[in-house]
Structure formats: C-alpha cells, structure tokens
Amino acid sequence: MKLVWSPETASKAYIDTVQSCKLFKESGVAELVSAMAAGWNARLVVETWSHGGAIATSVGLTVATHHTGGRHICIVPDEESKTEYIAAMRNSGQLTVASDVVVGSPEEAVEEWEGIDFLVVDCRRNDFARILRGAKLGHRGAVLICKNASSRAASDFRWRSVLDGRSRIVRSVFLPVGKGLDMAHVGARGGGGGGESGKDRRRRWIKYIDEQTGEWFFIRK
Template identity: 60%
Template sequence: MKLVWSPETASKAYIQTVQSCRVFRESGVAELVSAMAAGWKAQLIVETWSEGGAMATSVGLAVARGHTGGRHVCVVPDERSRSEYAERMAEAGMRAEMAVGEAEEVMEGLAGGDFMVVDSTRDDFSRVLGLAKLSAKGAVLICKNVNSGVNGFGWRSVAEGASRRLVRSVFLPVGKGLDIAHVSAVGASAAKRWIKHIDQQSGEVHVIRR
C-alpha cells in the first residue's frame, strides 16, 4: 500500500486555506502544505511549533485534517507554548490537538505519521525527524524556514534508518524556503536506474544498471 494523490481534495483544501488565512497576510506556505496534506489524504499530520511562531501553516494543516478525516497534532516544547498555540488556534476557529515535551518523549506516541511539517528554527527539528515513527505506507516530510544554502537535512538517512528509500526531494523558494521529501513505504526496494556513459576516446556508449 502507498500514498495516493487526490487532486480534488487538494484543491478544496487549498481554496479553504486561502480563505481562512487572509487575516495572517503571510506567504503561500500554508496553502501549499494544506493542499499537499489533503491531496495525500494524510491520516496523521504532525507539525512542530514553538512560542511566537507563525500560525498560518497550522491553520492550513487543520483545514487539511478536516478534509481527510484524520488527526492533526502539534508538537510543542513546553506548557507556555501549548497555551499560546491553543489560544491562537481557537481565535482562528480551529481545534487544536497537542503533544507537549521533548522530541524523545512525544514522538514515541505519534506512530503512523504520514505527513510532517517541522520548523528549522527549532533547535531539535532534525532530532524530531530522526525520531519520527512514520506510516508503513510512506510519508511526506517538510522542513520550513529553510534558505537555499542549506541542503538535505539527512533525508536519506531518515528514510534508510526506517528500512525505506528516499523517493524524491525538492527545495521550493516558497515563503522562507521549503525542503520537501517523499519517503517510501516500509521495505520498498530502491528504484533501479540506467546510467549512460560515453567513452571519450572510443566513442562507445556503455549503459549500466544501478
């Protein structure tokens, strides 16, 4: 079983997020991640947030949850962040489910995540990714607030550490930068690639399967 894309659900979530996030006057990050989470029909959406953070992305993910019928859980570091997040989500008319504590504590109870959004401004963002117990059918991982000079985030190690493979990854110059990765289902074999090499001296073409 693998993730299946639904363009209709993605479109509905995108439009609703645009309407819901007008008050924030922020970039298109919220609309994009909302459409992606809804389009992939994510059943467990996990995000990280800390005190003073932007809310548009959270609202967008809450909108997506409404279209998928799944869960949207925000991981916050402490009670102060939990209180502020809950209050601001309520002001936006959204219901908030939260997990409070260090990554090692909270990620254990969030098994099966198939869509994650982490904030690179949090010191523990890479640890959260490394500790994530992803869905057996595959997952989409997003790191936001990344500039184009920072690359990788150990996407491949995150995938291989869970007996998966990195299907694809891409950096998008949306907002302050999004680094996105799609990891395969558990046990998925690595895709075979054909590599063409041309001998510069003889002109012979060698095709190698890797």
C-alpha cells in the first residue's frame, strides 16, 4: 500500500479548518496543511510545538485526523508549553486528549512512534533537521513539512541529507505561504507494500496522434 490522494477528503478538511480557524489571522497555512494531511489519508500525524507558538496549524491537523480517523500527536518541550497548548486548543473549540500531548525532547520523542504518515516541524527550532532525521516514517510513505521555512538559511538544509538515503523523495517544494512551507513527499518503501514493480517503473508515456481528427492521446506503455 502507499499514500493515495483523495481530493474529496482534502476539500472537506479545508472547509472545516476555515470555519475552525476563522478567529485566527493566519495566512492560509492551517488550511493548506489540514487539506494535505486529510487528502493523503494520514493516520499518524505528529507535530512539534513550543511556548508562544501559533495554534492554528494544530487546529488544522486535528480537523484532518477527524476526517481520516487517525491520531494527532503534539510534542512539546516542557510542562509550561503543554498547559498553554491544551488551553489554546480548548479555546479554539478542539477537544484535546492529554495523552496526545507529549512532553520531552522532540528529537528523542519523535522516535517513539513507528509509521508516521505526516510530520510538521518548526524551522525556528535549531533541532528541526534532527527531528526529521530521527522520525520513523510509515511504509506507505509520508509527507514532511517545515513551517516558518523563510526564517532559516536555505543553504543549511537539504531534504536528501536529512533523509540520508532512507527513503525516496517523490517530490519537494517550497511554498511562500505564511512564513514559508518547505515540503517533501516521501515514497512508499519497497517490497510487497503496493509500490511500483521494476516493470511498472520502466513504463513510459507514448504520444499518439489520430491522423483523421488530429487529436493527441497519451498512453502509458
């Protein structure tokens, strides 16, 4: 199996997040992240958060897991951050289960869960790259997101160096949304997990032109 995109689920999560975050004056980050997590049917969503951080993205991720039936885990560095986070989530109308807010070093805590489908880290933290490196990603693949990406020097970060050959990067992109989102889609692991076989990977798109109508067709061979 691998992550499969569902535009319907993404749309529902986006609309619900717009309603849930209407009190926040954000720049669309929460809605976009929520739509992506729901659209990829993420079952285990993990994020990092600390004292003074924006709460809208967390609201969006919670909305997404309501649509996927998944679990949203937030890692905070200390008890003060945990108290502030839970209070902010309750004020936003989201019910937060205390056991889903984990206190500890994010770099170490992220290693506690197998099969992370969706991971969001904050580039303002000095350890964000180490958090990504230590994550145990799901066999279906994963989506990794660095928020506040404009606050770091781009030359100091490369997706391939973070993943260190553990996973295949299907696509990576930087979006000028909010304070910058740097995202990577990691492919499913090999074996019998639903990834493409060697024969499938060798397939190519063939262009065919109908001489009578002049229409172009593209066929995968």
